[in-house]
Amino acid sequence: MKKLFLLLGLLLPLLIMSFKPLKDKKVIVIDAGHGGKDFGYIIGNAYEKEIVGNISKKIKALHQKENIELILLGNSDTLTSVEARVAKINQLQPDLVVSLHLSFSDNKADSGVQAFVSEQNPHYTQSLAHAGKLIQTVAKKDLKTGQVKKANLLLLKESQSPGVSLELGFLSNEANKNYLTSDNGQKIIAKKILTYLNK
Numbered sequence: 692m693k694k695l696f697l698l699l700g701l702l703l704p705l706l707i708m709s710f711k712p713l714k715d716k717k718v719i720v721i722d723a724g725h726g727g728k729d730f731g732y733i734i735g736n737a738y739e740k741e742i743v744g745n746i747s748k749k750i751k752a753l754h755q756k757e758n759i760e761l762i763l764l765g766n767s768d769t770l771t772s773v774e775a776r777v778a779k780i781n782q783l784q785p786d787l788v789v790s791l792h793l794s795f796s797d798n799k800a801d802s803g804v805q806a807f808v809s810e811q812n813p814h815y816t817q818s819l820a821h822a823g824k825l826i827q828t829v830a831k832k833d834l835k836t837g838q839v840k841k842a843n844l845l846l847l848k849e850s851q852s853p854g855v856s857l858e859l860g861f862l863s864n865e866a867n868k869n870y871l872t873s874d875n876g877q878k879i880i881a882k883k884i885l886t887y888l889n890k
């Protein structure tokens with residue numbers, strides 16, 4: 692009998708240890724691609740920096756799930772360099788980084804949502820999967836589904852977490868621009884991105 696208790700005494704801590712809780716929160720970084728003196732693409736009075744900044748703030752404002760920690764980067768004028776943002780990302784070690792941008796083309800007919808991933812990112816395959824699904828989530832009738840492209844953007848290749856640069860539409864396309872600059876369009880995009888992140 693004593694031996695049995697001894698055995699239980701040895702096994703119990705092992706048993707408890709094997710039920711270690713999972714990481715309690717998923718950490719997601721939303722990077723508002725541009726900030727400070729970096730305005731990104733500009734067409735008339737539409738600034739990429741302002742549009743992606745507004746959308747990232749809307750994502751944060753709509754965010755409710757307690758098991759997901761959303762961290763915004765690039766909105767303040769103090770953390771604007773890509774190097775500084777990469778350092779912050781690697782310190783946070785998030786589950787996913789979504790960097791928000793807009794596209795621009797000399798061909799005004801070009802439109803839609805596209806994304807970039809880096810083959811040099813240690814989580815390339817995972818990033819690729821997220822990119823495809825994020826495009827599907829955000830695209831709609833007037834904002835057609837674009838492609839996932841490869842580019843070794845500094846933020847994507849230097850981040851040690853899965854990362855996607857998501858381009859939410861073409862600022863050079865009139866219909867895309869009108870949607871992206873409208874409060875309603877920005878809200879819809881923010882809600883859609885959040886829906887994906889909550890999955």
Ligand SMILES: [Zn+2]
Pocket residue numbers: 724725731732739791792793
């Ligand atoms: Zn950009």
